[in-house]
Amino acid sequence: MADEAYYPGLEGVIAGETALSTIEDGLRYRGYSIEDLAREAQFPEVAYLLLYGELPTSEELADFQSILSESADLPGPVVDLLANLPVHAGAMDILRTGISACGHFDPQADEHDRQANINKAVRLLGQIPMLIAARYRTTRGLPPVTPTGELSFAANLLQLITGRQPDATAERAMDVSLTLYAEHEFNASTFTARVVTSTGSDLYSAVTAAVGALKGPLHGGANERVMAVLEEVATPDNAEGWVRRALSSKRRIMGFGHRVYKTGDPRADILRSYCRELAERRGDTDLEEIADTIERVVRDEKGLPPNLDWPSARLYHYLGLEVELYTPLFVASRVVGWAAHVIEQSESNRLIRPRSRYTGPAPRNIVPLPERE
Ligand SMILES: CC(C)(COP(=O)(O)OP(=O)(O)OC[C@H]1O[C@@H](n2cnc3c(N)ncnc32)[C@H](O)[C@@H]1OP(=O)(O)O)[C@@H](O)C(=O)NCCC(=O)NCCS
Known part of the structure; x- marks a missing residue:
């Protein structure tokens, strides 16, 4: 290609458009500064903002939270699967498998319209804390904790894992970290989710692939x-x-x-x-x-x-959390950003298919098999 533009690692390349977040003037989600969101809003409000486009009213938030707690149950076969995967498997690998497995039980798994994608995103947002906690507690011989639906998202997440209700400072710290991890324009895992979506594939495939990308030590790991x-x-x-x-x-x-x-x-x-x-x-x-x-x-x-x-x-x-939980906790929040990008990509889709610069051998002829040395 004579006029080729090549930027290793796509550094500096604008690879698409998004209305979800910008890093141009500090970090903003849909126009709100991350400082204001961390100070004034709780993570479920931020999740709602990213998925629906606006901050919720009190009524909308209450509905959103009750749908979130109703969707938290894991299908029985997924719980059994998690318990039977090798003990040495890493928590991110288990979470990737668990998310993928949840897709098999979602009646809307292959529906791609906006509402179906929001429904799936909310289900995953409710289920991911359960997946993280189920595996963590089973491998330590601890009994599962049943969510009560009365705690905030952050407090519930901590209680599901540790078995203890956090105090207000711990709850707030966890909530802010979830807000800060929720979205970050075209980072590697989000871009992965958008590439998968651009082929016409489904939200579970996009999120599963994104977990794989996030696991790496140069990213969420x-x-x-x-x-x-x-x-x-x-x-x-x-x-x-x-x-x-x-x-x-x-x-x-x-x-x-x-x-x-x-x-x-x-x-x-x-x-x-x-x-x-x-x-x-x-x-x-x-x-x-x-x-x-x-x-x-x-x-x-x-x-x-x-x-x-x-x-x-x-x-x-x-907060008393073991190291192997840190990147899965990133997933518990970033799933919102991924899902919002899946929705955005599918509503304005063009297959993401860049070119590569060829560095292999010059054209050559095949030597028939018997004559090869
Ligand atoms: C995130 C990261 C991959 C971005 O890197 P990048 O834009 O590709 O930048 P490069 O890897 O080209 O690094 C540029 C220079 O900074 C150095 N550098 C970058 N991150 C560094 C780090 N964490 N520690 C020491 N040196 C670092 C590189 O060695 C390189 O130095 P050189 O020019 O003397 O060779 C990189 O900073 C990194 O590996 N950080 C550690 C992992 C991490 O914290 N990831 C989470 C990101 S949110």
């Missing part, structure tokens, strides 16, 4: 690796030496850098204050001191700011 970094550093005294050694050996520090935020990820700034509050409440701010030192050095040495996964790992740790 980073939040789990951040905790490994903090554990490796162990004490505030070690932080400066550790990070200088890591950078001089060209090690990639998980939770830093971003393809599109080069000066700072606004979501990380919001979550940092919640981390500090939770740490002070525990009376142990060591992880905050470690994180502050690493942030300072990575900024000074590489000019790289932290991304959302940097504080979210500490936040989930303070």
